[in-house]
Amino acid sequence: MSSALPHLLVLGGARSGKSRFAQGRAEVLTGKLVYLATAQAFDDEMRQRIELHRADRSPRWSTVEAPLDLAEAITAYSTPETVVLVDCLTLWASNLMLAERDTATATEGLARSLSTARGPVILVANEVGLGIVPDNALARRFRDVAGRINQEMAAVVEEAVIMYAGLPLTLKSKG
Numbered sequence: 097m098s099s100a101l102p103h104l105l106v107l108g109g110a111r112s113g114k115s116r117f118a119q120g121r122a123e124v125l126t127g128k129l130v131y132l133a134t135a136q137a138f139d140d141e142m143r144q145r146i147e148l149h150r151a152d153r154s155p156r157w158s159t160v161e162a163p164l165d166l167a168e169a170i171t172a173y174s175t176p177e178t179v180v181l182v183d184c185l186t187l188w189a190s191n192l193m194l195a196e197r198d199t200a201t202a203t204e205g206l207a208r209s210l211s212t213a214r215g216p217v218i219l220v221a222n223e224v225g226l227g228i229v230p231d232n233a234l235a236r237r238f239r240d241v242a243g244r245i246n247q248e249m250a251a252v253v254e255e256a257v258i259m260y261a262g263l264p265l266t267l268k269s270k271g
């Protein structure tokens with residue numbers, strides 16, 4: 097079943113449909129579905145948004161919140177009968193920066209966890225940095241970190257797509 101399937105990276109801008117696409121790809125597979133959420137609700141709007149996402153997921157999903165220790169969570173939940181969906185790497189990058197963790201070391205750990213995962217992993221990430229260069233150093237650093245994470249994950253997954261207006265554009269495929 098799912099263990100033979102490749103890891104997938106789903107990139108896209110805000111409201112590009114990346115989460116829906118990633119969930120759809122997971123739901124066509126048999127077995128257990130684990131949603132690894134990296135978001136933290138810092139305000140009411142985010143709490144509401146998270147509630148809507150939870151309500152939107154079928155009861156097949158179980159949810160695990162992993163704002164920082166993502167590699168460990170993948171290792172803990174990945175089995176040959178489980179599809180793990182990580183949503184999303186960009187909030188994870190921002191959580192790492194806020195917690196003053198070393199983002200390069202964490203990204204290496206994440207790549208390692210994919211290579212040892214026992215079942216398929218679907219990663220969702222934002223494509224940031226398409227606009228003008230931010231005028232503050234923190235935003236520039238965030239843009240760089242997020243871009244590096246996307247490149248490193250794209251290098252290790254077998255399949256990658258970018259979403260535009262709800263439609264996937266293939267960047268890398270298993271064939």
Ligand SMILES: Nc1nc2c(ncn2[C@@H]2O[C@H](COP(=O)(O)OP(=O)(O)OP(=O)(O)O)[C@@H](O)[C@H]2O)c(=O)[nH]1
Pocket residue numbers: 108109110111112113114115116132133134135136137145146149150159161183184187
């Ligand atoms: N903590 C937590 N976060 C969740 C949960 N469900 C979803 N999220 C977060 O919700 C975020 C995605 O929601 P949005 O910001 O509305 O989606 P978007 O990325 O702008 O839009 P799309 O491209 O359409 O996916 C992800 O970062 C998830 O981590 C949950 O159960 N718990």
